[in-house]
Amino acid sequence: MRLLFFILVILCLVAGCDNQDGNIQPIANDKFLIIAHRGASAFAPEHTMIAYEIAHEADVDYIEIDLQMTKDGVLVAMHDEKVDRTTNGTGFVKEYTLEELKQLNAGKWFNEEYPGLANREFEQEEVPTLEEIFMHFGDDVNYYIELKSPRIYKGMEEELFALLKKYDLIRETQDLPKVIVESFNEDSLTNFHALGPALPLIQLFSFKEKATLSHSDYKRLQTYASGIGVNIKSVDQDFIHDAQLNGLQVHLYSIKNEIDVKNAFRLDVNGVFIDNPTFGEHLPQEES
Template structure:
């Protein structure tokens, strides 16, 4: 679990694609990330009511589409009928919530690395891992690498470990753990992802001392991103794919 040879060799990952420049978690955001120099992108996967994996962050569609309701309460056809670009800018009107399959196809076409966040609606943690892993097993080339799974859900990430034991996994936290190595061992992960809110100097020192590979999200200021990298983080997640680290 040491960070002597980090899995993610790049210093930044485009968070939900180039989400400062295009509607998050869309194919447009992935293409924009590539255009702006990203080597890796991060996206979120949730299940629809009829069990299809779609790329969207929130439990509800309200914030990022022109629809309303829980993702888990809507069918794929209902979600695909929604517009996911008009809230961001008129130039993205007509953009759709991607299926996970479409997302993978685009990432492979653009030759990007992919961080897949399993984002279950509370209650379908295991099912989200099962469906997402099944799709990856089918569509992600076996010898390609440049893929890892992550989740805030213990149940989802531990189930993913059983299904895809050879694919690296990251556990996501808000509170930096007192014993990072013990936590990663408990959840069967190799990488720790921390949100930025509670990352102070003591937490950074503790994480660096542990020797684990860790990343911080979501950092949009270049100076702060550089500071975190200098203090031990291997990777920064950012909405600005062209942050230039």
């Protein structure tokens, strides 16, 4: 039954379902996607080169990169708007020039918070720019990029689009898309869709109670999004199937243990954001 449902979903995605915008890029792949949440953040300081390297070595489908922007307009990998939690600095990213941000230690906090995983090499890590990540990994990985705080960063979408063009990452592929862009901010995604309609977009949601979307919600999403990202505690299989039959993939965040991975797989979702990418190595086999 599970295989039959996925066949129906794939046919729906390829055909576009009720999608009113012919420019929407479907993610027409039946593979259960493993997305390394902030890199391999269970093993190394999040959003550092070493965290991305570990994720790459684990052969994940995507490395996730949250974006903030410096005072001088450079896109950098960091989850929070402030540097306090993951560096030895204080204040907002937007108050730092790149040169100033590069003086901060981006790994020592991890050793202090997780002494059992401490590694002296982590204390050599700095905050990477998005361009440095592209230069380092090139075509060797797929990128899942979040426009994290676009409301406070003028020109963030344009800067991301320019970098993707510079490194030839905006292109159709026979396999998985090279780049997926996500955000909680709908305006940012619709603006980005106008810039790069060839890129699949994921609208993020955080539901405090049971996840639900109306018919009008789906109609709106179908004008720009290829899928949705939803917090795992809020969903059930009915919601997931409804979204998929409306032409949207469903990716769940954030997976903290192997049981959650297997539960997500049984719910028929299309992928998971996971701190420990090795949890995806022993998924149940497809049912016949």
